Amino acid sequence: MARGKKLYEGKAKVLYEGPEPGTIVQYFKDDATAFNAEKKDVIDGKGVLNNRLSEFFMLGLDQIGVPTHFLKRLNMREQLVRRCEIVPLEIIVRNFAAGSMAKRLGMEEGTKLPRPIIEYSYKDDALGDPLVPEEYIAAFGWASQHDMDDIYSIAMRVNDYLSGVMYGVGIKLIDFKIEVGRVFEGDFQRLVVADEISPDSCRLWDIETGKKLDKDVFRQDLGNLTDAYTEVAHRLGVLPKNPTPVTKPTLIN
Structure with a gap:
């Protein structure tokens, strides 16, 4: 799904114009900050985990009638949300x-x-x-x-x-x-x-x-940090604990 121009970049996410009026594409970065950005680092995989976990929680809230801006996850790092x-x-x-x-x-x-x-x-x-x-x-x-x-x-x-x-x-x-x-x-x-x-x-x-x-x-x-977030995702069932390894298909003559 195509995203438009960048609207804003924060410490953990980048916001882009969405494909339709009233929507925004929210991109999750790997950047980690603490103490009002005095401590910074890039943690591989953090953005992917936060995208999946935030999707899980937003969908859960929707199911109990708490309104959110979440529309759908687009890929491993992006989700479509309502502009608000x-x-x-x-x-x-x-x-x-x-x-x-x-x-x-x-x-x-x-x-x-x-x-x-x-x-x-x-x-x-x-x-x-x-x-x-x-x-x-x-x-x-x-x-x-x-x-x-x-x-x-x-x-x-x-x-x-x-x-x-x-x-x-x-x-x-x-x-x-x-x-x-x-x-x-x-x-x-x-x-x-x-x-x-x-x-x-x-x-x-x-x-x-x-x-x-x-x-x-x-x-x-x-x-x-990635290990800690991964453990949370595993416990919640957001990520499988023992993913099935990807193998090549077997050709049958």
């Missing part, structure tokens, strides 16, 4: 203390929170995506109160879905972040889950061992 107006927020859902929250509050990583906590950060790389309260969001017009109610509902439903799916394969969902976009249909708009859902945007720990299976492997130099 991104709300300039990262929506962070935390089930256990980890990362910046653990540091801010002096909590031990892995401490279970009394309930899922949702935080919002303003999407601006130059500012380091600072956390913002809902008062800022309303005052600066980034989202209406109705939008925020919908965003909260979407985030909690995504959390329920991801937590259940991960628990079923022996993985603890520590936290994750999503982005939300506005899709316009005539005079109406609706909010959809946009961007991606992958180990790049989640913290995933093995339930039994506490082994990290997410981008913290790269952040903290804990091993091979």
Whole structure:
């Protein structure tokens, strides 16, 4: 499927004009970044894995009635998505203390929170995506109160879905972040889950061992990032554990 001109290049993906109006081709790169892009590397195969995993999660959300921008996967690195107006927020859902929250509050990583906590950060790389309260969001017009109610509902439903799916394969969902976009249909708009859902945007720990299976492997130099993402894909059945080797056809006279 032909893609159009480049629209935007981020740290992990490139966006191109899609083949039809209102569509975008989303290309997954192998680039890995951490600490607001202060640490960078290219991890062979990362983009392929994130493309497949994000497809899996987006289709799962669609099946339970959570709208997303995903239309279909095109190939190993690209997927077709709806064009939407991104709300300039990262929506962070935390089930256990980890990362910046653990540091801010002096909590031990892995401490279970009394309930899922949702935080919002303003999407601006130059500012380091600072956390913002809902008062800022309303005052600066980034989202209406109705939008925020919908965003909260979407985030909690995504959390329920991801937590259940991960628990079923022996993985603890520590936290994750999503982005939300506005899709316009005539005079109406609706909010959809946009961007991606992958180990790049989640913290995933093995339930039994506490082994990290997410981008913290790269952040903290804990091993091979591709191996960690591949394990997640294997457990979810996105990739076969023992792929059948490709052999030449046998000619029968």
